[in-house]
Amino acid sequence: MNSQPTTPAPSTDQLWQRYQPWRRMAEWGFWIVSYLVGAATNSVTALMDIRRAGLDFAAWEPAVWEWSSHLVALALVPAVLWYTRRFPLHFDTWRRNLPWLAVGSVGWSLLHIAGMVALRKAVYVTQGYHYDGGPWERTFLYEYLKDVRQFAGLVVLIEGYRLLIRRLQGEASLLAPADDAPLPDQPERPERFLVRKLGKEFLIAAAEVEWLQAAGNYVNLHVRGRDYPLRTTMAAIESQLDPARFVRVHRSYIVNLDCVGEIEPLDTGDARIAMRDGMQIPCSRTYRDALRPERRAA
Template identity: 55%
Template sequence: MSDRPVPPRSGAERYLAIRRPVEVGYWLITCLLSAVGNTTTTWMDVERLGLGFAAWEIASWESSSAAALLLLVPAMVWFTARWPVHLDNWHRRLPVYALASVIWSMLHVGLMVGMRKLVYAWHGEVYVFGDAFVYEYLKDVRTFLGIVVLLHGYRLLVRRLQGEASLLVAPDDDSPPVEPVERPARFLVRKLGREFLVAADDIERVQASGNYANLHVRGKVYPLRSTLAELQARLDPERFVRVHRSHLVNVTRIASIEPLDGGDARVHFDDGSAVPCSRRHREQLRTATAA
């Protein structure tokens, strides 16, 4: 065992270690504050105008809207990760996002109205939504756009914090390339304004994440803008084997393979992490590890 002192983690690494609880907490607090704030301001308007709505009605309107939005956040996170917007594809993504905004608004309104009907029925009343979808959509599309911008901006920040990998490319002049472009031995990682190289052999596994392939290297994750199939075609096939539709592993980094019922398996690594291996890839993995 090495006696070298472990360097202190940077602020970025400390944040990345707790990012999931922070993200969940952000949405919970945001939706709660939205419900409370909107209920308060709507109640003040109702009192000022003398409209005569009960406090529970106003609370049900605003809290149902916030609760419906909170329920749809996972879908928004998945959608924006699956079809991210970049400078080179925004015009192709625009129709997809326009359609998604309509679907998102329909789901938001449907959940919201359903909750209100339950609350009104509990109070012996009947909630009537009426023909107000266009009005709600005009409000929802602004919220939808705000969430899209927020998620894309946040992911960009996270990639800057954890580092973002890219393939080394041939230089513009006639000098020989630094790396073989077809079969790269190293990847360039940019992190917080600095650049360093990651050896392909140091990659323990790769996980698909939308239009990105996350490179797992010594406990750190570096997103590479590539599909898993594209990256697999450029890595050494004797070392990197597909074990699942979302996972590619370096067979030299495998600690053990755990058989599971139904022909599937679980691949374990030295750092304690594990990924699934589907039945269709078992034989390929067995052959690669036996070589």
């Protein structure tokens, strides 16, 4: 009997590389499909409940209620993504950020209610009706009791997905000093970063980092086409990097000068940096002087 050669299963790195070109489409596709399917199915079940209860509503009204709610919630997804980057819900930050997330749920609910009420009023006018949501205080309390659960679900879903992404792409940290090592008077310059990925650990030389980008409470280390999130701030990591090699060019970017291809001045006084791998990085006028050799030598 002839045995056919088996094709090895793709590695995690291969799956990650395949997913990267489709990542943005997959993420937004998930939100769009989820809310559109939710609006359609909820419209049908709401109409069935109204008919079962014998209530006097036109067939189009529950569809307007559900679609207005889901479309406004979909439009608010970018705001929730931004807010959760500003106040992430992690094991070491949840006590500090949970009150801010509670405040965010109120703001999200207010925007959600205002948007869906405005849409409903507009549609009702086209049908020759008047939409009355009732007293504002009672409407807000009723809707907020539903919205706070939806907002909490969004936060948990977003943070869970981000945790999965960090595990797949790897997460960097500074190498911890030995227990018996004396504490330095000034921050030491790391020669290597420790990267954890799917239960394995790797060492990345600091000189291999091509650029760094601020991302909320993280700084992404870009190395050979991959981003490794490091839990720190730009100011903290900048003070630890070799200033002869790494230069701050923007409030959100630090570049490795060995990886810079060319610098293109812009009419605004800013500049555009072309890295050797083709990446375009902004350089603000505030930091342009740092790229001059005489300033770095000083």
